[in-house]
Amino acid sequence: MPYLDNSVNVAAQKTALITGASVGIGRAVALKMATKKINLVLFDIDLDGLKKVQNETESLGVKTLIYKVDVSSEDSVKNAVNDSYKTFNRIDILVNNAGIWRGSNDFLDTSISRWKSIIDVNLFGVVYLINAVLPKMIKAGYGRIVNVASVAGVYGNGGMSAYSASKGAVISLTKALAKEVAKDGVIVNSVSPGLVSPSEEDNIDYFDLSDRCYMGRTGTDRENADAIYFLCSDEVGYVVGQNIQVDGSRRLL
Ligand SMILES: NC(=O)c1ccc[n+]([C@@H]2O[C@H](COP(=O)([O-])OP(=O)(O)OC[C@H]3O[C@@H](n4cnc5c(N)ncnc54)[C@H](O)[C@@H]3O)[C@@H](O)[C@H]2O)c1
Numbered sequence: 001m002p003y004l005d006n007s008v009n010v011a012a013q014k015t016a017l018i019t020g021a022s023v024g025i026g027r028a029v030a031l032k033m034a035t036k037k038i039n040l041v042l043f044d045i046d047l048d049g050l051k052k053v054q055n056e057t058e059s060l061g062v063k064t065l066i067y068k069v070d071v072s073s074e075d076s077v078k079n080a081v082n083d084s085y086k087t088f089n090r091i092d093i094l095v096n097n098a099g100i101w102r103g104s105n106d107f108l109d110t111s112i113s114r115w116k117s118i119i120d121v122n123l124f125g126v127v128y129l130i131n132a133v134l135p136k137m138i139k140a141g142y143g144r145i146v147n148v149a150s151v152a153g154v155y156g157n158g159g160m161s162a163y164s165a166s167k168g169a170v171i172s173l174t175k176a177l178a179k180e181v182a183k184d185g186v187i188v189n190s191v192s193p194g195l196v197s198p199s200e201e202d203n204i205d206y207f208d209l210s211d212r213c214y215m216g217r218t219g220t221d222r223e224n225a226d227a228i229y230f231l232c233s234d235e236v237g238y239v240v241g242q243n244i245q246v247d248g249s250r251r252l253l
Pocket of ligand 1: 019020022023025043044045046050069070071072082088097098099101109119148149151169192193194195196197199200238
């Protein structure tokens with residue numbers, strides 16, 4: 001293990017970087033990782049939200065660094081990743097979860113600036129993060145990358161052309177990159193949530209009834225986090241370059 005920083009007692013522990021970690025699925029992933037004793041690096045534009053999550057994860061016994069980072073800023077991503085290496089000198093797991101999805105507009109009512117901001121965050125945000133961590137993963141011969149996409153990227157959601165296109169691109173990127181780096185020990189997959197419970201709900205097991213899927217309810221943050229964690233674990237085994245839908249068997253699109 002050539003990349004340990006002995007000044008911090010993290011030698012035996014993995015480190016996971018999670019973006020968009022202040023609420024919802026990202027927070028649930030951070031809590032799940034903390035229960036598995038994985039140290040954390042959390043990015044979000046909402047620093048107050050991150051501070052609350054940091055309190056929760058540190059109370060579960062893991063060191064947690066938080067950074068106010070807009071993932072669509074390549075420089076901010078690079079600077080924060082490099083700063084986190086000063087403490088942990090390793091990022092074993094990357095969960096690209098930050099995304100913008102709220103709002104619905106018909107294609108002709110979607111401005112080009114709206115298109116660009118969605119693609120900047122949802123696609124380039126993923127690209128910048130992977131660029132920042134992949135070289136060390138390849139050098140270490142170990143890495144797990146999970147990109148949070150969406151069923152919109154699989155089926156296309158009416159009224160959400162830009163969002164659907166951005167998440168479709170994330171799924172394709174996942175499949176292509178997985179092929180390039182599988183032999184380096186870096187396993188890349190994506191998770192596509194269906195309808196998820198409101199991320200403002202603190203209870204990660206909260207759900208509403210919904211007719212959008214055959215299970216008849218929304219998916220919880222915990223259910224998404226559990227699927228993401230599996231793909232980040234050593235039990236992922238031979239599951240490589242897949243897009244796993246966590247959608248209760250989607251019914252309406
Ligand atoms: N909620 C759903 O129904 C649903 C369905 C399918 C896919 N998803 C995807 O799941 C992911 C998480 O969604 P959610 O609903 O749990 O959370 P959310 O949309 O409520 O929050 C996402 C988080 O990302 C952060 N964020 C937004 N823009 C950012 C940026 N530029 N840089 C850094 N952080 C940023 C937000 O502050 C927030 O903490 C997203 O990628 C979303 O597209 C969500």
